[in-house]
Amino acid sequence: MKTLGNTLPRRFKAKASGAITAGKPLIVKADGDVAQISGNDLTQGSANEFDTNNSSYYAVIYDSSNARFVIVNRSGSSGPTKGRVAQIDGSDNSVSTGTAVNVRASADLAYNDGAYDANAARVLVAFMDNTVGGQKGGAAVAQVNASDNSISFGSTVYFETGKSMYIAVTYDSNAQKCVVFFSDNGDSMKGKARVATITPGDNSVSFGTVATFENGGTEDTNAAFNSSLNKHHIIYKDIDNSNYGTIVTGTVSGTSITFNTPVVFNSGTTNEPHVGYDVANDKLLLVFKDASVGGSPGTAIVATASSGGGYTLGSKVVFESGHTRTPNPVYNPDTGKFTVFYMDDADSDKGKFVVGTISGTSVTFGDPVIFNDADTSGSAKLYLQAAYDTTLDRNLVVYTGENNNYYGTAKVVRNESTNLTSENFIGLAEYAAADTETATVLIKGGVSTTQSSLTPGQTYFVQGDGTLALTADDPSVTAGTAVTSTKLIVKG
Secondary structure, three states, X not given: OOOXXXXXXXXXXXXXXXXXXXXXXXXXXXXXXXXXXXXXXXXXXXXXXXXXXXXXXXXXXXXXXXXXXXXXXXXXXXXXXXXXXXXXXXXXXXXXXXXXXXXXXXXXXXXXXXXXXXXOOEEEEEEEEOOOOOOXXXXXXXXXXXXXXXXXXXXOEEEEEEEXXXXXXXXXOOOOEEEEEEEEOOOOOXXXXXXXXXXXXXXXXXXXXOEEEEEEEEEEEEEEEEOOOOEEEEEEEEOOOOOEEEEEEEEEEOOEEEEOOOEEEEEEEEEEEEEEEEOOOOEEEEEEEEOOXXXXXXXXXXXXXXXXXXXXXXXXXXXXXXXXXXXXXXXXXXXXXXXXXEEEHHHOOXXXXXXXXXXXXXXXXXXXXXXXXXXXXXXXXXXXXXXXXXXXXXXXXXXXXXXXOOOEEEEEEEEOOOOOXXXXXXXXXXXXXXXXXXXXXXXXXXXXXXXXXXXOXXXXXXXXXXXXXXXXXXXXXXXXXXXXXXXXXXXX
8 A cells, every 4th residue: 555655746847947957956936837046147247447558467355354455467568567456336336446556666567466464454465576687576565545445565575586486375364474375487496485474564574484385397376275274275287297286285383384295186287277265165176277188178176175284186077168268266255155267268268257066075067157258368367367355245357358458357246146935946857858848847755866976865955056065055945865976855
């Protein structure tokens, strides 16, 4: 004899509103049609051409105490390099900029990067100085005045006498210091670092001793601070090891930094790697142009760091199948998601972004969105950078585009609402369906067999962008329980 529960239907059919992919969560609309969940799309403000010269070598740093951004860029093909304050208007997602000033005299600076020092309430900007002998690595402290959106810079202090390239700067909230990472072209491109101490009274900076994180040649250095382990994660291309993608852990003590053994995360040519830290999941997102496979696609790997300097690596996930340049992962602590900005070389170098959600050891991405529908010129750190405004919950992306005479341009993008509510989730699509076709929906008790990378025994939640994750989103909607890596029992 069958129980009542066993006689209940586990699927139903309805008209599809828009294209539906097998395995995707669906909502039922007011007219009875079903549709895929869409949301967390990023709406865009108007483009602000803040520098009407050929612009490059951007650094974008968020000053959380003043709720302002600092933008640094080379203005013109050979400088000078300028800094300015940028402010987002939350009412219309526009951005305005204050008066630009030279970072150092009329100097042409390259490989600019920076970080906000929360202890000193100052921004540290580091750079390669093309106007001095040896193209030395230097740094200057920036102070923001929020009342009139002005900025001033302290005197330049040089941290390296040789040519310093591929600069990255992080802030260590535990040691309350900034760290400058760079490739020393005067010493076989070895990867090096120095801890920086800011004195806010006179906007000066001093440096600890030089430490080496890679004895071989390095390029495309980027770094992120892990606030859980109080460690720095430095990601780079190891040019003396077949251009493999490599990551290493650094720990600050006082004014010194020490490093663990480097770990290869991609055994192939790895260009323009960047790393971001997911605070909610305590994971790292590694993004890069994977030149080891055809087409050089934009690729991501989730990494879990250990206190001893090791890494557990997830599988590679492609977020852009075409030739991808300068991927920048920007973490949104409000949503627990990454927005990855990049240039799509396979689509006329258009500027695009995708939203990525980490679950376990993997990451899923939404569909690409265009933020610049024209050639977004350049590569690496030269022509595209982005940062997140923790006060207004918005991203600021800064770029150079051929469609506006290579002007320095800034644009705001923001998370929008989702069509998912606490009541309208109905189930998972059993099969794919085109718009207006009949869709088959697996409802409570049904088993979806088209999932991937699930953890058996774990409950999965529907996210606002239509993906599944182990943590609840807002609203909190339970999708079901995984029974294998590919099967999910729908709970609804």
